Structure formats: structure tokens, C-alpha cells
Amino acid sequence: MRAIIMKEFGGPDVLQLQEVPDPSPRAGHLLVDVTSAGVNYADVHVRGNTYLAPVSLPYTPGNEVVGTTADGRRVVALTSGGGYAEKSLVHKRAAWDVPDDISDHQAATLALQGNSAWHVLFTTARLMAGETVVIPAAAGGVGSIAVQLARQCGAKVIALAGTEERRQLALELGAEAVVDSSSPNDLAERIKDAAGGPVQVALEMTGGKTFDAIVDALAPRGRLAVYGYASGEIAQVSVRALLERSITVGGFWLPSLYADRNALPTSMKALYGWVRSGSLQLIAGGTYALREAAQAHRDLESRTTTGKLLLDTNG
The missing domain is CATH 3.90.180.10 (Medium-chain alcohol dehydrogenases, catalytic domain)
Structure with a gap:
């Protein structure tokens, strides 16, 4: 599969698109064919080695994905890295089915932000x-x-x-x-x-x-x-x-809430409902091809973007 790999910490140019092996199956996890990966300021901290949780290199950033499972479910999930890739392994407890009337962009925006x-x-x-x-x-x-x-x-x-x-x-x-x-x-x-x-x-x-x-x-x-x-x-x-x-x-x-069985399912259900009712407007900040991850980081750091930035894994 293709994935963004960091082999060193530094500026946006350390984000390189490479061919890497697919994730290995793990108990309690789902393998997701990723269609969209969210870009967040936490990823900038990871890239600069200033994130709260230290990471080991080489590393694939990205903490949220939208995609499909082997049995055809469309899901949105939170990850501990690995999101900037065509496939991602996600824990079942941090993955939620996406209702038919919620778009991929809306689901990705709700999961982390x-x-x-x-x-x-x-x-x-x-x-x-x-x-x-x-x-x-x-x-x-x-x-x-x-x-x-x-x-x-x-x-x-x-x-x-x-x-x-x-x-x-x-x-x-x-x-x-x-x-x-x-x-x-x-x-x-x-x-x-x-x-x-x-x-x-x-x-x-x-x-x-x-x-x-x-x-x-x-x-x-x-x-x-x-x-x-x-x-x-x-x-x-x-x-x-x-x-x-x-x-x-x-x-x-x-x-800190990933292990809580109630906190995130409760908020996700409420957030889906608010979007469905029109009470919550989600701002699209732009979609970049996977190979353009470095540019997405530059734009995010410029503080001129609004709303949610996504990576399209087909690009």
C-alpha cells in the first residue's frame, strides 16, 4: 500500500509518500481501506517531535480515518497514528459506523475535532x-x-x-x-x-x-x-x-477517552444528530491528495485555513 512515512523529525518535507507493507491483523482491531484521512494540528506536533506522546521513527502520522471494512461497513475511526495511508488498523472501540446520510467529510470532522x-x-x-x-x-x-x-x-x-x-x-x-x-x-x-x-x-x-x-x-x-x-x-x-x-x-x-466505553459513543451519537438536524455546520477546509500531505501541513501551519483538512488516499 501507499503511505506517508516520516524517517526524521522536521518540516513538512519530511512527509514522504512510499510503498510499505499492509498492516498486520491484530485481535480487537479492524483493517480499514481508507478513503479519507484527517489532518490536524496534532500531526504538526508529531512531525516536529513536540507531541504529548513520543513516536518512534519511521512513522506514519494521522489520527482519524474514514473508509470501509472487509465486510463492507463504512466506518470512521480514531487511531494512534497510521492514518495517512491507503489502509489503517483501527481499534473496534474507537470505530463507529457512518450513517448513510452523513458524508465522509462530516464523519471525519466529527471523529477528532x-x-x-x-x-x-x-x-x-x-x-x-x-x-x-x-x-x-x-x-x-x-x-x-x-x-x-x-x-x-x-x-x-x-x-x-x-x-x-x-x-x-x-x-x-x-x-x-x-x-x-x-x-x-x-x-x-x-x-x-x-x-x-x-x-x-x-x-x-x-x-x-x-x-x-x-x-x-x-x-x-x-x-x-x-x-x-x-x-x-x-x-x-x-x-x-x-x-x-x-x-x-x-x-x-x-x-485519554479512547478506553472509556461510554464517552465517545455518547458524543458521536449526539454530534451525528446535530448534523442531521442542521444544528451543526461543518466547515470544509480543503481536500489534498495523499501525496500532497506536506502542502496540507504548510497550509495548516500558516493559520489561514478554516475548517477541516482531509487527505484523499486516491491521489
Whole structure:
């Protein structure tokens, strides 16, 4: 089969298309003929050797796939790598049948980014109706879904985005107000101005000075849910700041739910229903041929893409 192989860590050019053996069967797993593989910022961290879970080289990135099983089922699945390939071995517990009225693009978007948005909002941040929540990268894959889910639950959304186009998209998706996140300077004050005061809940995935600014924007007893560090800088939390305002900080990493028998099936069922009803709009960010994986990474890192990026294994 064809697959994207990394033999070293580095820039996008380390992603090389090669012929490799098919995955070997394993108990409890399904062999999927992949039609689409999702591209996520976690893959950028893997490529740069800054991911939470270390990987051994050579390595095939990719943590979500859509495709068919040997018995003809169309499934979407989460993987621990191996997604950028024509075939992928997936655990049965992290694979779900795709209903006929859900497209491959919709299924791929929901598996990693939809589930992440759901659980970072409702499992980690415990967002409730009537609260104000800050959502970063609000036009991106996770952010664009989180804006809509938060609005559906009755929260007021302050969306962060780095360009005017992306801020306009966040407003169209239901954000109450938008804030330019291209610079952390005065970001806390600009968030509070947009919200009409400190906020009860915030999501954070940038790190560095942006992390500090978002902590500063939280109200006493505020809750912060951290699910990434796109800047590459892992912030050092000021315990003094947490104590002074009784702030709660929770981390979220989707693989921590893979072994849970109820969490992801529950959110996938709900997300399918919201898409089916028209309550959740999924943004297509572009589809690349498998051989164009490096370009997909360049575009994702440029912070100019919106929505979900996919690799087509036929290309």
C-alpha cells in the first residue's frame, strides 16, 4: 500500500509518500481501506517531535480515518497514528459506523475535532447555559464546532481569530463578539471589553503569552480548559494567579477517552444528530491528495485555513 512515512523529525518535507507493507491483523482491531484521512494540528506536533506522546521513527502520522471494512461497513475511526495511508488498523472501540446520510467529510470532522470540541466544552470546562466562554481559533476545526456547540447550550461566545475573514466566519457561526488574536498584547483587556467584563469559562490551545492573557481575562472562580499549545510554548501556570481568583484549570487530550466505553459513543451519537438536524455546520477546509500531505501541513501551519483538512488516499 501507499503511505506517508516520516524517517526524521522536521518540516513538512519530511512527509514522504512510499510503498510499505499492509498492516498486520491484530485481535480487537479492524483493517480499514481508507478513503479519507484527517489532518490536524496534532500531526504538526508529531512531525516536529513536540507531541504529548513520543513516536518512534519511521512513522506514519494521522489520527482519524474514514473508509470501509472487509465486510463492507463504512466506518470512521480514531487511531494512534497510521492514518495517512491507503489502509489503517483501527481499534473496534474507537470505530463507529457512518450513517448513510452523513458524508465522509462530516464523519471525519466529527471523529477528532467534533469529539474534542464536545468534551473540552462539556466534560472539562463544564460549560453551562448563561455563561460567557472564550473560544480560540474560532474558525478552525475544533473552534468552529465549539462556537456552535456553546451557542446551542445557551452560552455567550467570545471568539478569537487572527484575520478579519476568520472573525467574520465566527460571527456567522453564532459568536456574540470577536477579538483579534494575532497579538497577545492587551488581549485580556480586549476580551473583557468584548464580553462586558471578565468571563466565566475559556478554552486555550495556543500557549505562551496568549495563555497568560486568557487567564487574566477570567473572572473569580473561572474555569480554563487547555487542549493544546499551537505556538509550541507550553505555558507555566502561575499558582498565585489561580489562588487569588480561585481559578480552575483542566487539561484535555482526546486519547485519554479512547478506553472509556461510554464517552465517545455518547458524543458521536449526539454530534451525528446535530448534523442531521442542521444544528451543526461543518466547515470544509480543503481536500489534498495523499501525496500532497506536506502542502496540507504548510497550509495548516500558516493559520489561514478554516475548517477541516482531509487527505484523499486516491491521489
